[in-house]
Amino acid sequence: MSNRDQKFDLHVIPDLLSQPVVPEPPAQDDKEAQNFEKYLIAMSHIPLNYENPGLLDEALQQIPLDRLSQEAEEEVELFQAKAASLGKSKPEWSHQECMVRALLRWFRRSFFTFVNNPPCSECLSPTNKIRNVAPTPEERAHSATWVELYACVTCGAYERFPRYTEAWQLLRVKRGRAGDFANVFTMLCRALDIRARWVWCQEDYLWTEIYSEHQQRWVHVDSCEEAWDMPHMYYKNWGKKMSYVIAFSREGAVDVTRRYVGSPDALLPRTRCSEGVLKFIMEEITNLHRPKYAPDGETRLRLYREDVAEDVQLRSLWSATLEQSRRLKAAAAAAARGGRSSPDNKSGANMMGSPATGDIKRPIPEDAPVPDVPSLWPTYGP
Numbered sequence: 001m002s003n004r005d006q007k008f009d010l011h012v013i014p015d016l017l018s019q020p021v022v023p024e025p026p027a028q029d030d031k032e033a034q035n036f037e038k039y040l041i042a043m044s045h046i047p048l049n050y051e052n053p054g055l056l057d058e059a060l061q062q063i064p065l066d067r068l069s070q071e072a073e074e075e076v077e078l079f080q081a082k083a084a085s086l087g088k089s090k091p092e093w094s095h096q097e098c099m100v101r102a103l104l105r106w107f108r109r110s111f112f113t114f115v116n117n118p119p120c121s122e123c124l125s126p127t128n129k130i131r132n133v134a135p136t137p138e139e140r141a142h143s144a145t146w147v148e149l150y151a152c153v154t155c156g157a158y159e160r161f162p163r164y165t166e167a168w169q170l171l172r173v174k175r176g177r178a179g180d181f182a183n184v185f186t187m188l189c190r191a192l193d194i195r196a197r198w199v200w201c202q203e204d205y206l207w208t209e210i211y212s213e214h215q216q217r218w219v220h221v222d223s224c225e226e227a228w229d230m231p232h233m234y235y236k237n238w239g240k241k242m243s244y245v246i247a248f249s250r251e252g253a254v255d256v257t258r259r260y261v262g263s264p265d266a267l268l269p270r271t272r273c274s275e276g277v278l279k280f281i282m283e284e285i286t287n288l289h290r291p292k293y294a295p296d297g298e299t300r301l302r303l304y305r306e307d308v309a310e311d312v313q314l315r316s317l318w319s320a321t322l323e324q325s326r327r328l329k330a331a332a333a334a335a336a337r338g339g340r341s342s343p344d345n346k347s348g349a350n351m352m353g354s355p356a357t358g359d360i361k362r363p364i365p366e367d368a369p370v371p372d373v374p375s376l377w378p379t380y381g382p
């Protein structure tokens, strides 16, 4: 079976996505897969821009650390009190996550402004978009790739909205759209020395993930929506369908689609390459960036164990999603047959009222396989 046949089959039979996939490089005659590989590698360099110490220092100076730290302290106490009242040994979130939650509130409410049409800077009236224009040399020097031109509805003055790509420039202008929010917020997390991923969705949206040491897992953070740990909000609340969701950081790249697509119906066809090729590209990017950040064996071992645990977690999420989908379909079919009672009918009805599987805090299984560390770098993985 050729690569191309296989990748279509993989979408038709999504159960296979819950099985381990063997990485394979793009075939020499598969231009589409090769282009996707180049595109993802180019994208993977964006979060590396955050790792500039001077830039992180500048970012840190913008954050009201004392205020956020105090807020985090107060919230931790609330979580501790809640845990104690429920007889739990540890609170849901620790100081580290509460610090990110405080950062998230401050960032969305006080620091960064969402702009669709920029208001007129002469009279503050609304504006209408005219067209896109080329950036001036100065705008280009500040990382603008194009400029949206608007006209004021009252005084007729033109308003330029340069579309900057670099986080350091967005940090200065403090306004933008969802992608700009994700860009700057991810950098601010890095400024707080929190492990953060810049998450790209092929269907035109971006957000952040941070690593919770307390819960030993990656947590979804959408700074534009001020959303914390709600990975299913896109498909559930927005009805958004997605094909590829990739998390990039200095630690590499991971296909995290299954964390966000909580229903097979919300998964768009994944046709840009086979699943094996995608896995190959993820490992290729990880090999490209991780050694510079994690040159020592101990860090590599820790990250490798985390990779394996996350892979197990994502596959179990997807298996549960498919199982839930089957039950719902069986329940619907049984109802269509005249509401005859059947085991599927009962379980399906129950599932409808229960929270989506992905929203349940699913601990990483203690018996998750931890293979030996790969002895040769950059050969990554088993």
Ligand SMILES: [Zn+2]
Residues within 6 Å of the ligand: 120, 121, 122, 123, 124, 125, 152, 153, 154, 155, 156, 157
């Ligand atoms: Zn005006």
